[in-house]
Amino acid sequence: xxLCVKNALHLEALVDLLIEDERIVTMxxxxxxxxxxxxxxxxxxxxxxxxxxxxxxxxxxxPGFEYKETIAxxxxxxxxxxxxxxxxxxxxxPVNDNAAVTSLMLTKxxxxxxxxxxxxxxxxATKNLEGRELAPMGELxxxxxxxxxxxxxxxxxxxxxxxxxxxxxxxxxxxxxxxxDPTLADHWVMNEGEMSGLLGVKGQPAVGEALQAARDIMxxxxxxxxxxxxxxxxxxTVDVIAWGKARGIAVTAETCPHYLLLDESALEGYxxxxxxxxxxxxxxxxxxxxxxxxxxxxxxxxTDHAPHALHEKMTALDxxxxxxxxxxxxxxxxxxxxxxxxxxxxxxxRLWARRPGEIFHLPTNGFAPxxxxxxxxFDPHAxxxxxxxxxxxxxxxxxxxGQELSGRVKHHWLGGKAIF
Ligand code: DOR
Ligand code: ZN
Numbered sequence: 501x502x503l504c505v506k507n508a509l510h511l512e513a514l515v516d517l518l519i520e521d522e523r524i525v526t527m528x529x530x531x532x533x534x535x536x537x538x539x540x541x542x543x544x545x546x547x548x549x550x551x552x553x554x555x556x557x558x559x560x561x562x563p564g565f566e567y568k569e570t571i572a573x574x575x576x577x578x579x580x581x582x583x584x585x586x587x588x589x590x591x592x593x594p595v596n597d598n599a600a601v602t603s604l605m606l607t608k609x610x611x612x613x614x615x616x617x618x619x620x621x622x623x624x625a626t627k628n629l630e631g632r633e634l635a636p637m638g639e640l641x642x643x644x645x646x647x648x649x650x651x652x653x654x655x656x657x658x659x660x661x662x663x664x665x666x667x668x669x670x671x672x673x674x675x676x677x678x679x680x681d682p683t684l685a686d687h688w689v690m691n692e693g694e695m696s697g698l699l700g701v702k703g704q705p706a707v708g709e710a711l712q713a714a715r716d717i718m719x720x721x722x723x724x725x726x727x728x729x730x731x732x733x734x735x736x737t738v739d740v741i742a743w744g745k746a747r748g749i750a751v752t753a754e755t756c757p758h759y760l761l762l763d764e765s766a767l768e769g770y771x772x773x774x775x776x777x778x779x780x781x782x783x784x785x786x787x788x789x790x791x792x793x794x795x796x797x798x799x800x801x802x803t804d805h806a807p808h809a810l811h812e813k814m815t816a817l818d819x820x821x822x823x824x825x826x827x828x829x830x831x832x833x834x835x836x837x838x839x840x841x842x843x844x845x846x847x848x849x850r851l852w853a854r855r856p857g858e859i860f861h862l863p864t865n866g867f868a869p870x871x872x873x874x875x876x877x878f879d880p881h882a883x884x885x886x887x888x889x890x891x892x893x894x895x896x897x898x899x900x901x902g903q904e905l906s907g908r909v910k911h912h913w914l915g916g917k918a919i920f
Contacts, residue, residue: 502539503916506530508549508877510867511845517549519873522915527867544877547910550831551865552584552617552874553852557651557676557730557754557802558827560586560619563604564593569807569894571605571619572612577805577827577893579617579919582909584874585862586617586827590624591652597624597635599643606644616874616914620862622676625650625664631657634667641671646860649676651730652777654712656682662719669725674752674860676728679712679737680704680778689817691764691779699770701817706734706781713737717744717751726750728859731804733759733778735788742797752799752859757833758824758899759789760842766899772813772820774899776806790842793851799859801851803830807895810888825895829886831878833900835907839880873916882908
């Protein structure tokens with residue numbers, strides 16, 4: 501079964517993409533392709549062609565918090581947002597620290613989305629994420645986990661972090677490290693700085709993130725093992741990562757669209773929709789992060805999709821839960837950076853597809869013959885306003901709710917099959 505997607509815009513060139521069943525045959529300049537017989541044709545005029553993205557850091561809330569998100573609703577948001585693969589964190593209830601929970605997640609994904617997006621669970625690093633006892637990583641890997649993390653609950657003990665890295669390495673699992681020194685700021689609501697002072701609320705200093713990143717990068721060097729630094733939010737952490745890379749340490753890192761687009765001033769007016777962990781920081785931090793994603797110091801983008809019910813967010817700042825719903829909006833938001841000339845278009849492919857594929861050993865589409873036919877078409881001119889009605893995720897908790905945005909994913913194929 502052949503399909504030709506004609507006249508698509510790919511890195512500013514007009515191309516035709518030929519697919520046979522679930523694989524790419526060729527991508528050529530538009531009009532240069534002799535089509536096989538019985539070839540279905542899809543005219544993509546005016547639409548941008550991109551490889552399906554990988555989101556290496558989402559919270560899908562099932563089991564345990566299905567009122568916030570289910571695996572079905574999360575994967576639906578993913579595919580409509582341009583993601584063909586998502587890696588889901590372990591802070592469910594029960595925690596994903598055993599094979600039964602991993603299998604349940606995979607079964608749910610298979611039942612609701614048999615043709616994708618693909619779900620790749622991340623196992624807990626410690627039992628119940630408590631930081632006291634190692635989780636059974638061999639069992640987690642065998643059940644289908646592709647990485648290990650204590651995300652949401654930073655690991656305070658350096659000794660425990662060392663054991664996590666060593667044990668994970670026995671099973672070739674990368675550790676995704678939520679870096680935050682929990683002793684530096686308890687019950688924080690935002691970044692510590694002038695703005696937290698003005699608002700009179702408890703802040704969390706950026707140095708707490710950098711301190712733990714430095715510790716774990718040094719541990720990685722000492723042990724000769726890799727570490728992946730989660731949701732980097734500060735300029736100081738970027739410097740620590742650059743230092744580690746310059747020393748040849750196997751450190752990789754991620755940040756999220758919101759740290760590139762927003763800063764702590766968003767919390768003026770005590771807007772709890774802008775409360776997230778780690779917190780939005782200063783404009784200086786935001787600018788350093790933009791440079792770091794452009795130059796590759798930060799390897800990948802992730803959403804840290806953290807859906808919550810609106811009643812958990814629309815409350816006093818100190819009571820509100822942390823996190824943003826991200827899957828529906830990430831491509832639109834990062835396309836905005838391309839439009840503003842802050843990132844080249846190709847950087848989106850690198851940050852959202854190529855590098856996460858390399859780091860976590862997941863299949864990606866580089867539009868070469870034989871690659872998986874996983875791609876989406878994006879309308880750069882579609883103007884829309886995210887609302888409770890048009891977001892596919894159950895989580896409507898995004899600071900961009902009600903704001904006019906341009907660009908939206910229009911069609912998505914996975915394994916050569918049109919999902920929408
Ligand atoms: O904002 C966040 N929300 N950061 C985390 O680390 C955890 C996440 C969640 O699970 O809600
Ligand atoms: Zn997270």
